[in-house]
Amino acid sequence: MPTKPGKPRSEGIRAQNLARVLTLLHRSGPLSRAELTRLTGFNRSTVGALTTELGRLGLAYETEPAAPARAGRPSPRVHANERIAVLAVHPDVDAVTVGLVGLGGKVHRRIRHETERCPSVAEAVDITRTVVGGMASSLALMDRVIGIGAAVPGLVDSSDGSVRLAPHLKWEDEPLTTALQDALGLPAYAGNDATLGTLAESVFGAAVGKANVVYLNGSASGIGGGAVVGGVPLGGAAGFAGELGHTLVRTDGLPCHCGRRGCLETEVNLGGLLETLGLGHADLDELEAAMEAAKDSAAFRAVAGRQLDLLGEAVVNFVNVFNPRAVLLGGFLGALWAFDPERLHRAVAAGAIGGLGGSVEIRRAALGADLLLVGAAELAFSPLLSDPAALSNAISSAEQHG
CATH class of the missing domain: 3.30.420.40 (ATPase, nucleotide binding domain)
Incomplete structure (x- = not known):
């Protein structure tokens, strides 16, 4: 492809190289110049010039390295500017x-x-x-x-x-x-x-390095989800893929706003947990504290257990369809899982075909309330x-x- 008039090809290549280095620093954390050289495949002088340019632009800065483990001059560590x-x-x-x-x-x-x-x-x-x-x-x-x-x-x-x-x-x-x-x-x-929660966990959280992941997030407005298959986030023809909250989990269930009955987000919901706990509103930390305080309550254990069983129905479907390496649970679903993780693990292991449920990792999203x-x-x-x-x-x- 020809370059635009007045814009040298070398300028375009340099812009791409700057983008690659800054993206690595943003997503991987501080890296030494030596590590950047290895990860990018650029030579040392090119990495030095690029990190200097990012510093001039105010996008990165360097710090002195820790004491070297072996002989030789240690390489400075380069940081994305968190400010x-x-x-x-x-x-x-x-x-x-x-x-x-x-x-x-x-x-x-x-x-x-x-x-x-x-x-x-x-x-x-x-x-x-x-x-x-x-x-x-x-x-x-x-x-x-x-x-x-x-x-x-x-x-x-x-x-x-x-x-x-x-x-x-x-x-x-x-x-x-x-x-x-x-x-x-x-x-x-x-x-x-x-x-976006799926993206965040893939870049900074529990899904880093995992090419096949299903993510579910639960909030006051319902349950949403996303899937990464072969390292590619599924978007759908119009970008609307991931309405996993409308997976059927109970044929005779409660009516959902989508017009059907028994959708996951209708049967497994934050409102039901809060009502049993005697709360009107709660952030994630407050919810978990209240759940811990109610762990010996038979009424709350019954509600939480029912929601975990229905969540298990949905996760079995996702394991059968996507064959993920991991299923990550964010928002109130992470707190629900943490209340009785073995109950959900057993349901998925028993329900998924071909033993797939026994090998999938189920855990809560790592980024918590920041996700x-x-x-x-x-x-x-x-x-x-x-x-x-x-x-x-x-x-x-x-x-x-x-």
């Missing part, structure tokens, strides 16, 4: 959570703003703006905030970030990213929360990771003329 940050937003039926996330997936701040009812798009954006305004001290410590990512419990059009349908929030054809961008003056991006914020942040970091120099220079120029 280059984005805002991450997760609207749900009972709260809007806002985070400040730096390069490398570092969550500097997380604030959960509870709501009395489902927030509208305008209310969610207004809450986000208010919460960000209260983060002044944390924002002042950042070198730069470059964008906004939103994790939405619904169908999101990846082409423009609009929410096609988020039934629990009662959102339909809502221009969420436009509203966020207008309110905060930063480029905004949005995606399905469970898909969806880290996933949303990946959307906002994507342009920077694709072309570090171009985006960094453009932002600097805009700041100088602002």
Whole structure:
């Protein structure tokens, strides 16, 4: 492919090389120059020039290495600059959570703003703006905030970030990213929360290095999911794949908003756990504390056991269909699993065909309450990771003329 007039081919190659190094630092953590040389296949002088350029752009910095284990000059360690940050937003039926996330997936701040009812798009954006305004001290410590990512419990059009349908929030054809961008003056991006959770766990959490994974996330708005098969996240023809919460687990079950009965997210739900615990709202830490306190309650054990059995029905289906190496459970599903992990393991081992259930790893997502914020942040970091120099220079120029 010919290069654009006035833009040397070598400049394009250098941009690709910068992107590769910054992405490695972002996803793998601090690496020595020697490790970068090995992982990229570039020669030492090229790696040195690239890390120097990333430092000039303010995207990376170097530290002295620990004492060498053997003779020879130790290689400096290169870090992605965690003070280059984005805002991450997760609207749900009972709260809007806002985070400040730096390069490398570092969550500097997380604030959960509870709501009395489902927030509208305008209310969610207004809450986000208010919460960000209260983060002044944390924002002042950042070198730069470059964008906004939103994790939405619904169908999101990846082409423009609009929410096609988020039934629990009662959102339909809502221009969420436009509203966020207008309110905060930063480029905004949005995606399905469970898909972004799958991405976050694959990059920073329990699914690192695993090519075949099913991920399920449970929140107040229901259950979503995602699958990585052969290292490729399943998106579907229109990008809406992963509605695993609508897997049938009980033929005579409760009616679901989708029009069917007995869907996983209808039968296994946070509301049922909270009601039995005598709670109206709870974040993940509060939920787990309450579940621990109720571990000797026969009533709660019966509700939790029933939900675990029905979750097992769904996981058996996913193991049969996707043959994953691991099934990861996020949100309240992770807390439910931790309450009685062996019950779920036994159900899956006994139900899956060909002994597949006995070999699959079932565990909770590693990122905990930060999971969806880290996933949303990946959307906002994507342009920077694709072309570090171009985006960094453009932002600097805009700041100088602002």
